[in-house]
Amino acid sequence: MDKQSCKRFCMQQHRYPTINKPKNLSKVSIVLFDMDGVLVDAISSWKFIHDHYNMNNDASVEAYVKGEIDDAEFIRTDVNMWMKQKDPMTKKKLESLLSKMPLMYGAEECFKWIKQQNIQTAIVSAGIKTLANRVAQELGITQVYANELIADEKGFLTGDGIVEVPLKEKDKTVKSIHNKTGIPYDEMVSVGNSCYDIPMLASVGLGVAFNPADDCVIDHADEIIQTKDLSLLMPILKKYL
Secondary structure (H helix, E strand, O other), X not given: OOHHHHHHHHHHHOOOOOOOOOOOOOXXXXXXXOOEOOOEOOOOHHHHHHHHOOOOOHHHHHHHHOOOOXXXXXXXXXXXXXXXXXXXXXXXXXXXXXXOOOEOOOHHXXXXXXXXXXXXXXXXXXXXXXXXXXXXXXXXXXXXXXXXXXXXXXXXXXXXXXXXXXXXXXXXXXXXXXXXXXXXXXXXXEEEOOXXXXXXXXXXXXXXXXXXXXXXXXXXXXEEEOOOOHHHHHHHHHOOO
């Protein structure tokens, strides 16, 4: 999102997370990763598709930030824009386009090391689940939470989606992971890059701002990585093993 929308979100829409932040990280049992701008070197999986059609979703972003539409309507509005084009989006085409999105530099090295430490991993993203599943498979991520797009029997997207990660409320997904795994919040690390990640960073023992896109996310992070290199997460995690 642009700086103006980020400021409006933080001032008007941001709320305290549903989880009280632990005082510190006791140990690292799981790392929760945002996807867009963190695991993949692209601002947004949604924007990636909009760029393919040479369009933007500024109007729907603005409506969402203002609270005029919810997550489901946000998805529906964006997908309907794709479906009005001369070559409307199919699930197969979506997979093909998203296969071109590059992994973040240092991701493979970082996840190889994380796996060696027997640390669990999860994607917590309001991005497109088609991409999240691909990234999870390539990096060996064990849990995926992202938003699914529904296709009809002919493979065309319907505009409907399954909202698994509300963009403004990632702390609720953190709570679901806690309930599912039994991992205490003070054994969780989260990694994000935007103001939408603040509720997730503020819910766990250690919040890491990775190549932060917004100044506000820096203010809510315990650690900051300014360079687009995920291998720089490794020395941070080593301190808590």
